[in-house]
Amino acid sequence: MYDLVVVGGGPAGSSCAYHASKNGLKVLLLEKHKVPRFKLCAGCLSKRISSHLPDGWEKLVLNRIKGGVLGYAGREDFELMNDQDIAYIVDRAEFDAFLLEKAQEEGVEVLQECEVLSIEANSGKCKVVTSKGSFYGDFLVGADGFYSTVAKALGYKKSKFFKSLEFFTFGDLVEKVIIDIGWVKRGYAWVFPKGDRLSVGIACREGGDLSKNLFEYAKTRGIKIDGRVYGWHIPYMERERDVFYGAGRVLLVGDAANLTDPLLGEGIYYAVLSGKLAVQAIAESPSEPLALYRELLKGLVSELVYAGKIASLGYRFQKVAYSMSKKGILKHYYRLLTGELSYRELYIKGWFYFLKELVSEYANIYNYLRR
Ligand SMILES: Cc1cc2nc3c(=O)[nH]c(=O)nc-3n(C[C@H](O)[C@H](O)[C@H](O)COP(=O)(O)OP(=O)(O)OC[C@H]3O[C@@H](n4cnc5c(N)ncnc54)[C@H](O)[C@@H]3O)c2cc1C
Numbered sequence: 001m002y003d004l005v006v007v008g009g010g011p012a013g014s015s016c017a018y019h020a021s022k023n024g025l026k027v028l029l030l031e032k033h034k035v036p037r038f039k040l041c042a043g044c045l046s047k048r049i050s051s052h053l054p055d056g057w058e059k060l061v062l063n064r065i066k067g068g069v070l071g072y073a074g075r076e077d078f079e080l081m082n083d084q085d086i087a088y089i090v091d092r093a094e095f096d097a098f099l100l101e102k103a104q105e106e107g108v109e110v111l112q113e114c115e116v117l118s119i120e121a122n123s124g125k126c127k128v129v130t131s132k133g134s135f136y137g138d139f140l141v142g143a144d145g146f147y148s149t150v151a152k153a154l155g156y157k158k159s160k161f162f163k164s165l166e167f168f169t170f171g172d173l174v175e176k177v178i179i180d181i182g183w184v185k186r187g188y189a190w191v192f193p194k195g196d197r198l199s200v201g202i203a204c205r206e207g208g209d210l211s212k213n214l215f216e217y218a219k220t221r222g223i224k225i226d227g228r229v230y231g232w233h234i235p236y237m238e239r240e241r242d243v244f245y246g247a248g249r250v251l252l253v254g255d256a257a258n259l260t261d262p263l264l265g266e267g268i269y270y271a272v273l274s275g276k277l278a279v280q281a282i283a284e285s286p287s288e289p290l291a292l293y294r295e296l297l298k299g300l301v302s303e304l305v306y307a308g309k310i311a312s313l314g315y316r317f318q319k320v321a322y323s324m325s326k327k328g329i330l331k332h333y334y335r336l337l338t339g340e341l342s343y344r345e346l347y348i349k350g351w352f353y354f355l356k357e358l359v360s361e362y363a364n365i366y367n368y369l370r371r
Pocket of ligand 1: 007008009010011012013030031032033039040041042043044045114115116117143144145146147148149164165166201232233234253254255256260265266267268269271
């Protein structure tokens, strides 16, 4: 019998379990795999996550990112570097194992290679049926990622997600990432460093032949696909109603709740934060944690809604988005990654750049007609 059972040992689950134990709760975390386990991910942490991670995480940083190259459809690109770090690259197997270890050090009981098969949360207690028997908790947190068994048990069905492909190869990319738009509808391709290797991938919110796109993209960037190509999905939310909060004494966090950025699919930051907020809701409102959880998530959800507005416009008008980035909006995006700017502020700034772009376009047409 536990105060809290957490399903899933990714960043959302470990963050939740860590804070719950710190708050004095008796916590059990159930993880399907043996840790460290592989997780398909570019492993890019925006700098703003720093203050939300347990001490010692910096030793896991493989690459410090100071800027990047933004490209458009293989035809043009530009580079913008910052004085300060804007992001960090980690290996997800190591990073997730570290977070889980920190939770254990805080007193969390962890059961690995234990798959949750179903849950029952109708009565006062939550029952969790697993491949290693049944467990009971006063509260249950579903942190079991994209294919969340807990979310499914509550009747949720994912409808909004990026399809993504990624492979790893040897290569050198110092202090920067490459992001290319104009390759797919509503999505992007990337080359990120991963220590002395590269992670190359493509993510797209609409159909199409993603394998073909990735092949052409890698070729254009001069990268040979010489290993396995992995595929996974990244959920996202654009509207408040897209969030899967949970029900009763069962709360959902991270990818299970769709708390992922609709622009680039950044999820680790939101996973860590939502895990922490779920604990605050349970600790401060044990009789009705869900209502408080909704309330506590408001700021984060509102940010993701603004990110959704930017994504929707940016992916519909990718060439305009590229030009606006080149003329200054990318430097503001870097400020978002460091935590100095919100998505709401970025959205408002975006309109200013968009109008400037429009005026200059009209001026070009006017000058052309006058010739
Ligand atoms: C190709 C790709 C690239 C990405 N790149 C980035 C990036 O650079 N930066 C970024 O911030 N985000 C990135 N993301 C998104 C990021 O990986 C996720 O948002 C993040 O992992 C969410 O964390 P989580 O803890 O919610 O879920 P997960 O990390 O998926 O963890 C869920 C855990 O639950 C376990 N589990 C699942 N089912 C069960 C079960 N039934 N019983 C017990 N355990 C279970 C799993 O084994 C897993 O350990 C990327 C995603 C993809 C696919």
